[in-house]
Amino acid sequence: xxxxxxxxxxxxxxxxxxxxxxxxxxxxxxxxxxxxxxxxxxxxxxxxxxxxxxxxxxxxxxxxxxxxxxxxxxxxxxxxxxxxxxxxxxxxxxxxxxxxxxxxxxxxxxxxxxxxxxxxxxxxxxxxxxxxxxxxxxxxxxxxxxxxxxxxxxxxxxxxxxxxxxxxxxxxxxxxxxxxxxxxxxxxxxxxxxxxxxxxxxxxxxxxxxxxxxxxxxxxxxxxxxxxxxxxxxxxxxxxxxxxxxxxxxxxxxxxxxxxxxxxxxxxxxxxxxxxxxxxxxxxxxxxxxxxxxxxxxxxxxxxxxxxxxxxxxxxxxxxxxxxxxxxxxxxxxxxxxxxxxxx
Amino acid sequence: xxxxxxxxxxxxxxxxxxxxxxxxxxxxxxxxxxxxxxxxxxxxxxxxxxxxxxxxxxxxxxxxxxxxxxxxxxxxxxxxxxxxxxxxxxxxxxxxxxxxxxxxxxxxxxxxxxxxxxxxxxxxxxxxxxxxxxxxxxxxxxxxxxxxxxxxxxxxxxxxxxxxxxxxxxxxxxxxxxxxxxxxxxxxxxxxxxxxxxxxxxxxxxxxxxxxxxxxxxxxxxxxxxxxxxxxxxxxxxxxxxxxxxxxxxxxxxxxxxxxxxxxxxxxxxxxxxxxxxxxxxxxxxxxxxxxxxxxxxxxxxxxxxxxxxxxxxxxxxxxxxxxxxxxxxxxxxxxxxxxxxxx
Numbered sequence: 001x002x003x004x005x006x007x008x009x010x011x012x013x014x015x016x017x018x019x020x021x022x023x024x025x026x027x028x029x030x031x032x033x034x035x036x037x038x039x040x041x042x043x044x045x046x047x048x049x050x051x052x053x054x055x056x057x058x059x060x061x062x063x064x065x066x067x068x069x070x071x072x073x074x075x076x077x078x079x080x081x082x083x084x085x086x087x088x089x090x091x092x093x094x095x096x097x098x099x100x101x102x103x104x105x106x107x108x109x110x111x112x113x114x115x116x117x118x119x120x121x122x123x124x125x126x127x128x129x130x131x132x133x134x135x136x137x138x139x140x141x142x143x144x145x146x147x148x149x150x151x152x153x154x155x156x157x158x159x160x161x162x163x164x165x166x167x168x169x170x171x172x173x174x175x176x177x178x179x180x181x182x183x184x185x186x187x188x189x190x191x192x193x194x195x196x197x198x199x200x201x202x203x204x205x206x207x208x209x210x211x212x213x214x215x216x217x218x219x220x221x222x223x224x225x226x227x228x229x230x231x232x233x234x235x236x237x238x239x240x241x242x243x244x245x246x247x248x249x250x251x252x253x254x255x256x257x258x259x260x261x262x263x264x265x266x267x268x269x270x271x272x273x274x275x276x277x278x279x280x281x282x283x284x285x286x287x288x289x290x291x292x293x294x295x296x297x298x299x300x301x302x303x304x305x306x307x308x309x310x311x312x313x314x315x316x317x318x319x320x321x322x323x324x325x326x327x328x329x330x331x332x333x334x335x336x337x338x339x340x341x342x343x344x
Numbered sequence: 345x346x347x348x349x350x351x352x353x354x355x356x357x358x359x360x361x362x363x364x365x366x367x368x369x370x371x372x373x374x375x376x377x378x379x380x381x382x383x384x385x386x387x388x389x390x391x392x393x394x395x396x397x398x399x400x401x402x403x404x405x406x407x408x409x410x411x412x413x414x415x416x417x418x419x420x421x422x423x424x425x426x427x428x429x430x431x432x433x434x435x436x437x438x439x440x441x442x443x444x445x446x447x448x449x450x451x452x453x454x455x456x457x458x459x460x461x462x463x464x465x466x467x468x469x470x471x472x473x474x475x476x477x478x479x480x481x482x483x484x485x486x487x488x489x490x491x492x493x494x495x496x497x498x499x500x501x502x503x504x505x506x507x508x509x510x511x512x513x514x515x516x517x518x519x520x521x522x523x524x525x526x527x528x529x530x531x532x533x534x535x536x537x538x539x540x541x542x543x544x545x546x547x548x549x550x551x552x553x554x555x556x557x558x559x560x561x562x563x564x565x566x567x568x569x570x571x572x573x574x575x576x577x578x579x580x581x582x583x584x585x586x587x588x589x590x591x592x593x594x595x596x597x598x599x600x601x602x603x604x605x606x607x608x609x610x611x612x613x614x615x616x617x618x619x620x621x622x623x624x625x626x627x628x629x630x631x632x633x634x635x636x637x638x639x640x641x642x643x644x645x646x647x648x649x650x651x652x653x654x655x656x657x658x659x660x661x662x663x664x665x666x667x668x669x670x671x672x673x674x675x676x677x678x679x680x681x682x683x684x685x686x687x688x
Contacts, residue, residue, distance in 0.1 A: 024508065025508070025512070027512075029512075029516060029533055030512050030515055030516070032515075032519065033511075033512065033515040100470050100471070100474060103466075103467075103470060104466075104467035104470060104471070105467075122447075122448075123447075123448035123449075123518045124515065124518050124519070126444050126447060126448060126470060127444070127448070127511055127514045127515055127518065129470075129474075130444060130473075130474075130477070130507075130511050130514075131508070131511045131515075133474070133477060134504055134507040134508045134511055135508070137481055137500075137504040137507070138501070138504045138505070138508065141497060141500060141501045141504065144497065148493075149492075149493035149494040149496075149497045150493040152493075152497060153485060153488065153493045153496060153497050153500075156481075156485060156497075156500070157482070157485045160478055160481040160482045160485065161482070163474075163478040163481070164368065164369075164475070164478045164479070164482065167377075167471055167474050167475045167478055168369070168371075168373075168374050168377065170471050170474075171374055171376075171377040171468065171471055171475075172373060172374070174467045174468050174471065175376065175468070189373055
């Protein structure tokens with residue numbers, strides 16, 4: 001079964017589990033609270049639909065890892081379905097972090113729609129983010145539907161440790177905004193927390209639920225972490241040199257926003273023309289193309305490509321070490337290739 | 345052993361457990377993040393000390409209930425000490441909600457000190473609140489130090505359900521700010537979530553950890569809920585007619601702030617002089633004494649006193665039904681009397 005076939009079974013099941021979890025708030029007196037969450041999740045309001053929900057990569061990763069690590073073959077429907085509460089929990093965590101992130105970054109758009117705080121205000125949106133976080137905690141305890149309490153608790157602990165890493169990454173990200181002394185050494189810990197920790201957690205949780213031994217569990221975790229890092233570096237490259245038509249963002253938008261991505265930190269470390277231009281003040285649309293070219297000429301694009309390749313190789317090596325089994329294993333390899341090989 | 349003796353053993357143990365839990369963030373690159381939490385918890389920074397930590401009533405309640413519900417006598421030190429991670433978890437939840445609440449309410453002072461967001465900004469303080477929340481989740485999983493996974497997971501589930509109630513209450517509280525059509529019917533669900541749910545959760549978690557049967561667990565939960573409601577109504581009374589010298593707040597401060605407390609909602613329901621004055625615009629320090637007297641003359645103070653008495657009686661009846669045992673049981677009764685009988 002290909003990734004396409006398997007995900008066509010998994011994605012509707014994920015959506016249904018998420019709706020069930022969020023429905024805990026569908027009660028008298030909190031109808032608007034529930035509406036805020038269904039809007040953010042992409043199910044209701046203007047622009048609702050598959051564009052608004054996002055790709056649900058993280059819960060898909062939980063299910064694929066659970067099935068691929070399982071002693072049962074990925075074809076057994078009960079294998080991955082038992083892991084659905086964990087899949088929902090990681091997507092709820094991801095969305096909690098987006099709701100708070102949009103407030104913290106003062107972002108007005110998310111997946112093409114107005115962000116929650118622009119519609120319901122900051123106080124209610126902080127609370128809605130908290131609500132998504134609580135729902136993720138409740139979702140993971142629902143693993144006891146199919147698993148022993150020990151397994152549910154081990155999975156929950158990985159979820160919570162992952163969230164701690166997320167808040168650490170977020171702390172660094174916010175604190176970097178005003179700093180001028182950053183180097184590449186500051187980049188990896190931040191991005192490990194902010195982007196890679198959750199993918200690492202997804203793969204590890206899936207492995208636990210698939211019944212993996214501890215070495216295999218670690219291999220799945222390593223796979224997720226390296227995948228997340230490779231993915232983030234690619235995102236950084238696209239944010240500066242990506243094709244506007246493919247990325248959907250304006251060209252070199254990360255330079256306009258002053259984002260301290262890997263290529264920028266590399267350029268600052270070179271302390272040449274790019275660094276001088278960066279320190280002289282905000283980059284404008286008039287000079288962004290020239291600055292992007294200068295940064296590439298100083299080697300930042302090649303350097304980031306090398307780093308991305310390094311993490312991609314590590315991710316694929318960890319995945320082989322994890323020995324993903326059956327159809328789900330094949331689908332997981334396909335998803336990794338797709339995520340790592342994406343062009344834009 | 346009196347409440348004083350027992351709490352003199354429990355309170356330092358609670359503080360030590362809390363510090364251990366918060367120390368998970370004491371790592372390179374997140375020293376400031378850790379500092380934010382130790383400041384908020386009352387351990388560091390200007391004004392640190394017992395005034396700044398708060399009374400730790402909620403974790404004390406967990407420990408007393410665990411010991412009083414325990415088949416072991418409250419004197420056995422291992423009885424309540426095993427429940428320490430749960431005690432820490434409820435205090436961390438309480439503090440997470442305070443950090444976000446202060447942002448949501450734009451409050452500049454908490455326990456006599458500048459609030460977190462005034463010192464480190466809103467984005468970092470939203471994240472610090474999230475961090476306290478994650479730490480509470482991790483703390484409760486530490487129950488496996490002494491309890492089977494089933495017990496730890498049941499306790500965690502109560503914690504998470506409690507947090508969902510908290511966010512529901514918070515949603516209502518924020519949404520009430522702009523509403524003019526509120527009545528007493530809107531008061532109880534809000535306050536049940538915002539104030540009473542956490543005390544109910546504390547008592548229930550303690551009962552589970554003490555090994556109570558399900559009827560006893562429910563009685564402890566009911567005790568906590570009624571105690572929380574009685575306490576909140578008393579707080580509402582003090583917020584209007586309290587003695588400034590005792591409450592530490594300016595007299596009738598709730599009227600100045602326009603807080604929709606029980607006496608105010610009662611007065612609005614009367615639709616007489618107080619309601620007219622309230623709807624005419626904000627109450628100022630010049631007329632606050634006259635308005636407070638008018639509200640009392642319309643029967644709001646007597647009504648709130650009756651309601652407080654009603655919940656106090658229910659709390660004490662539930663406590664008797666729970667049959668708290670041993671020295672801890674006696675101490676729990678003493679604490680309930682102290683909380684319910686407080687004068688100011």
